[in-house]
């Protein structure tokens with residue numbers, strides 16, 4: 001089950017953590033994985049490690065917030081599976097503070113990477129998927145985009161919520177073409193640095209543990225598979241029980 005042999009998968013922001021885990025798993029299920037990251041060295045290292053493990057991968061570095069760059073990089077590949085994973089604060093670090101204390105100049109960064117990045121990449125792959133009659137688009141979004149969170153990341157919430165809404169509507173537009181579109185609303189992951197609230201938040205997770213790249217990768221492998229052809233237009237919480245639907 002969930003075999004991806006013969007499929008070409010693009011995972012954005014796959015140079016580390018969640019994206020790297022997703023890339024490894026899709027490759028081990030048989031996909032030829034294009035490892036994207038804005039940091040070319042990271043993409044190269046992850047692709048090399050996958051290839052050393054005996055699976056098919058190569059780096060495809062570009063900035064997902066640069067629509068022309070995304071279109072140009074994707075044009076050469078008949079992509080079957082797109083995992084929109086690049087996110088967080090993009091190439092920056094996330095400055096955590098209440099929305100009232102933010103400057104409007106600070107909003108574009110998280111919205112560019114978490115919403116526009118998803119729009120550019122999805123827009124670039126969809127026509128080919130529709131033409132070939134098969135495709136899987138997956139968004140790695142966040143509980144911060146589907147429920148309110150009081151942790152000082154409101155612009156990020158806007159970007160993630162925007163991406164989740166975008167993908168649900170796109171899913172319905174393409175539902176009769178063999179292309180499915182879903183999002184994963186992640187809870188707090190173990191690779192998140194100590195934001196001061198991480199330990200406190202971990203205690204509120206019903207399973208009492210943070211998420212791992214393998215947790216996300218397993219759901220991506222399912223969503224990318226033939227077996228998931230009836231699963232579309234969903235925003236699926238993956239959060240150790242901390243988000244209920």
Ligand SMILES: NC(=O)c1ccc[n+]([C@@H]2O[C@H](COP(=O)([O-])OP(=O)(O)OC[C@H]3O[C@@H](n4cnc5c(N)ncnc54)[C@H](O)[C@@H]3O)[C@@H](O)[C@H]2O)c1
Nearest residue numbers: 013015017018037038063064085087088090091142186189
């Ligand atoms: N870490 C968490 O607790 C958490 C929680 C919920 C959702 N998420 C989401 O899960 C996804 C993965 O999270 P992570 O913690 O593994 O992220 P991370 O920040 O550790 O890694 C993201 C990768 O994306 C790359 N990247 C950033 N901007 C890019 C751009 N413009 N173009 C291409 N690549 C770019 C970075 O260089 C980095 O290698 C993100 O979308 C994040 O918002 C994370």
